[in-house]
Amino acid sequence: xxxxxxxxxxxxxxxxxxxxxxxxxxxxxxxxxxxxxxxxxxxxxxxxxxxxxxxxxxxxxxxxxxxxxxxxxxxxxxxxxxxxxxxxxxxxxxxxxxxxxxxxxxxxxxxxxxxxxxxxxxxxxxxxxxxxxxxxxxxxxxxxxxxxxxxxxxxxxxxxxxxxxxxxxxxxxxxxxxxxxxxxxxxxxxxxxxxxxxxxxxxxxxxxxxxxxxxxxxxxxxxxxxxxxxxxxxxxxxxxxxxxxxxxxx
Amino acid sequence: xxxxxxxxxxxxxxxxxxxxxxxxxxxxxxxxxxxxxxxxxxxxxxxxxxxxxxxxxxxxxxxxxxxxxxxxxxxxxxxxxxxxxxxxxxxxxxxxxxxxxxxxxxxxxxxxxxxxxxxxxxxxxxxxxxxxxxxxxxxxxxxxxxxxxxxxx
Numbered sequence: 001x002x003x004x005x006x007x008x009x010x011x012x013x014x015x016x017x018x019x020x021x022x023x024x025x026x027x028x029x030x031x032x033x034x035x036x037x038x039x040x041x042x043x044x045x046x047x048x049x050x051x052x053x054x055x056x057x058x059x060x061x062x063x064x065x066x067x068x069x070x071x072x073x074x075x076x077x078x079x080x081x082x083x084x085x086x087x088x089x090x091x092x093x094x095x096x097x098x099x100x101x102x103x104x105x106x107x108x109x110x111x112x113x114x115x116x117x118x119x120x121x122x123x124x125x126x127x128x129x130x131x132x133x134x135x136x137x138x139x140x141x142x143x144x145x146x147x148x149x150x151x152x153x154x155x156x157x158x159x160x161x162x163x164x165x166x167x168x169x170x171x172x173x174x175x176x177x178x179x180x181x182x183x184x185x186x187x188x189x190x191x192x193x194x195x196x197x198x199x200x201x202x203x204x205x206x207x208x209x210x211x212x213x214x215x216x217x218x219x220x221x222x223x224x225x226x227x228x229x230x231x232x233x234x235x236x237x238x239x240x241x242x243x244x245x246x247x248x249x250x
Numbered sequence: 251x252x253x254x255x256x257x258x259x260x261x262x263x264x265x266x267x268x269x270x271x272x273x274x275x276x277x278x279x280x281x282x283x284x285x286x287x288x289x290x291x292x293x294x295x296x297x298x299x300x301x302x303x304x305x306x307x308x309x310x311x312x313x314x315x316x317x318x319x320x321x322x323x324x325x326x327x328x329x330x331x332x333x334x335x336x337x338x339x340x341x342x343x344x345x346x347x348x349x350x351x352x353x354x355x356x357x358x359x360x361x362x363x364x365x366x367x368x369x370x371x372x373x374x375x376x377x378x379x380x381x382x383x384x385x386x387x388x389x390x391x392x393x394x395x396x397x398x399x400x401x402x403x
Contacts, residue, residue, distance in 0.1 A: 121273025
């Protein structure tokens with residue numbers, strides 16, 4: 001058997017799982033099961049930004065691969081595809097070239113929403129979180145507008161400007177809170193706090209913090225700590241962005 | 251407590267907000283409605299529990315309710331539970347808490363910063379424990395139930 005190709009297969013699947021925002025234990029367990037199904041005894045270590053897979057061939061020769069994972073969001077559809085494929089491969093154990101082709105095709109043909117639907121998602125999430133935090137009907141509309149602006153910034157403008165994540169979030173928060181200030185000054189929106197926090201819910205790392213706590217408790221301490229640090233930094237960037245626009249507004 | 255204004259409307263907003271987030275997280279098909287329903291259910295439980303207990307305990311109870319629902323749905327639809335759980339927990343996650351605490355920090359209000367930050371970590375930890383504990387218990391119990399169903403049927 002071609003052990004180099006097998007290692008590549010396992011690493012590629014793990015890489016795509018990390019990229020889809022899966023939990024670290026799921027990534028490690030999936031790669032472990034896949035390579036075990038092909039008769040190896042692998043060692044897997046994953047972080048949100050890195051994946052290391054190491055195997056010993058039956059001849060006793062150790063081989064290792066490391067992949068860096070770029071900053072990524074959450075893509076549940078990709079996660080479900082990876083998970084399904086991993087189960088299928090573990091069950092059927094097809095010949096290597098066939099399995100490698102299946103893994104290679106992951107993420108190319110998977111369904112994802114067009115940009116305008118994503119923008120609608122941003123607007124809807126911001127609008128209904130504004131209502132959720134006690135906004136009136138008009139406030140909800142203002143929240144939707146602010147969410148749309150944040151969506152345009154996050155999806156369209158900042159990837160073209162190649163900003164880093166922290167700065168991208170800072171400017172996004174500044175845009176959201178400045179727009180909310182303007183809308184309230186024009187007497188369209190009423191409650192500034194509800195609109196601001198409702199819109200910021202699309203940026204705020206509440207989920208990241210909860211996931212981080214979970215990973216620390218499961219025992220993936222390194223991964224959990226790195227996620228905690230990241231979410232505190234993101235929250236700081238948001239607070240700074242809001243402070244900047246409040247200073248401009250006053 | 252007025253049923254419509256204090257319980258059902260916030261749950262409806264939570265449902266719609268979760269559906270919006272489902273689009274951002276690229277959840278396809280009927281899964282997006284399941285996420286929304288999970289979010290509404292969790293917030294409903296949180297609001298009811300909040301009448302008797304503090305916010306951290308209420309968040310724990312709501313996380314238990316959400317996890318039972320999500321694990322059940324994940325088994326019905328044969329999907330990983332992650333997506334449903336992540337989106338359904340969103341109304342409860344302390345996003346506003348972490349934002350306000352960093353805002354106090356930037357403004358230099360150390361006392362408020364520390365108390366808000368600790369409360370935020372408490373909320374996040376209680377959600378995480380609630381979700382983990384329920385998943386673990388369900389994983390222990392479910393094969394037992396399914397086994398007994400097979401035996402009787």
